[in-house]
Amino acid sequence: MGNWKPLRRLWRLNQRMEQWRAMRAIKEALRIAYPFILVMTLVDVVGQSFLASSGFFFQIYHVGSWLPGIDLWQQFFQVISLVINGVVAVIVAFTTGHYLARTYRGDALAVGVMSALAFLTLNVNYDALYETNHVTGEGVPQFMENNLGPQGIFLAIVVGLTVGWFGSHLMSWLAKWQLRHPRFGQLSWTGRVAWPLGIILVITVGIGYGLSWLTDGGINGLVYSALSASVANPGHRGLVILGVTALSNVLWWLGLIGPVSLAGNSSVTSLQNLAYAVQHGSGWNAPNPITLHTLGDAYANYGGAGMTLSLIIAIWLVSKQASYRRVANQTFLPNLVNLNEPTLLGLPLLYNPILLIPFVVAPAINIGLAWCAITWKLVPPIVYPVPRTTPGPLIAFLGTGGDWRALLLSLICLTLSVVIYIPFIRLLNHEGGDDHAA
């Protein structure tokens, strides 16, 4: 156990939070969802980085020119990815509700299905119902498919917890009420499930329908559009960029995956930088040296949000937890191509107060470092577009057109993040075993 006082306090906070029923439900839910997400992500690794024409390995190994039947492969992987990726949040809603109901000694399966259904009702495309009445309605999806994937995980957790609590209580209350009023006769299992389900669905459909008047994207869309609006245009100022990245990482930690994603390649400022570099041969003195793209995407996004690639290295170096080491081994490849969802859900990093700190601090320090290096003209900003699946430490090198100083800075950033993660991983070594020791 760390002897440093703040660390000890943090550990105690962690212990206390683990006592919470909701916390345990979330952890359990994520543990169950993890293998599914791992498979999905491994499929995505192959699909997005080797087979998609915008993938990193596709481009550097010119996969399209030697792999026969490339279209077939692409479609095959796309289908698998769609199936699992498309409903991950539904799985999480189910498992959260299921586990919570179990802790209340309710009918876990029924409540789990209830919460999955409740989650779905919140993401029905209500506009599509309207469309079918008027125009053809063809091609309009019945559900807001985006919200059922990883970006719906936060809402899934909230719905799972709410329905898990409400549903179990409703069912147990119904059972008690029955005992007290035997004149209404015995309610069958069907009735005990059907009545609470009806009530819950009426409530959630009401919420979902009401929200469809406000926003097009369902309740999730509301959250995301609000966040994206505040986050999408951080401008050039370093502090704003720092704040936005930190906020974004906190949101990732909460399961709100992806309002700020590596999408800076095509923004206006990046195009201006590219135009400059093409004319002048390098990115030195590019018009927009300090942007979310040149700082965050290049130096603070290895493995995805929160520098999870260095988290994995830190686990390899110091973790004694077998489960952590296993997750690190399993998710190294996805992290290499910046798909870190399985790491977040597998450890789980989500809702883990100890890991929140390095998850936010490491990228922030890297951004600060890159900011200094770029403003002091030690490295040029990245100007050439790189595929989204480029391994993190190579982004800056490739994006600057092969500048060795940028590669050096990347390696420094990587090492620094590993160093930041290490004390927290050490702290987590006490988990599990500590209960017996104490």
Place this chain on the structure above:
Amino acid sequence: MRHNWWRWLLGVVIVLGIFLPSTVWMHQRISKYKTNYKTPLNPTIMVPGSSASQNRFDALIKQLRSETKSAHSVLKVKVAENGQLSYTGSIRQGDNQPFIVIAFENNHDGYENINKQAKWLSIAFKDLVKTYHFNHFSAMGHSNGGLILSVFLEKYFGETKHVAIDKLMTIATPYNMESDSTTQQTAILKELIAGRSNLPKKLTVYSVAGTENYSSDGTVPANSVNQGKYVFQNQVAHYTQVTVTGSNTTHSDLPQNKQIVLLIRQYLLKEKLPAKDRYKRQKANASSSITGETGLP
């Protein structure tokens, strides 16, 4: 320990296996960006015909400005006999479609003079590229101005690397001088045909003729304009001939002719004209992004 040794070797092999191909890929990409890149600045270079000054196109420019509702700025360059350049006007900051009129102190007609003027044009052109850093442009020449531009493209344009010409419009340009003959070739036509392989392969050429009667616009014979096909056809990417008739079709009126102004707007300035003004339906030009490819985030 032997086990570990293998692991390290594998790691190094993997890192190199990713690093080296990606470096190669990066260099390919960068050179591709460089060749595909077009500057936003896309001037239209106008060259007047013989006996005309740098103010020859003022009426046309005034018309273009009022019709296109955009204040194309105008830079006028006059080249002295010794190659000295004098500028009037300027390219306004932020104007990506300015007009540059290049005229010559010695603006006389004749084979010798046209060759000299092409040389002077190249002096002015190099200076403009050096000053304004554009890497593509369009050109318009009236009468002998078209000849000067053609000779320039064949003889001197190749000296300026990394600059491409997108479109060339010649208006009533007498490729066979005053000759009405369809068989006899004058010196300038012979020269242009001999050097045609130097013309840029991606160039699009529009040759506009005006006719008052069935054979001439009063100065240049329609047959002489027609001879342009022997220079451009099967050499540049596209060669289109247009004949304009009706009012205002005498040789010197042509640059202000309403139909020709529309042609300039449609073909040189690549405007999206309102339906009523359009000559024919234009293909929707998908604006290609700077990266020249989709799929990248």
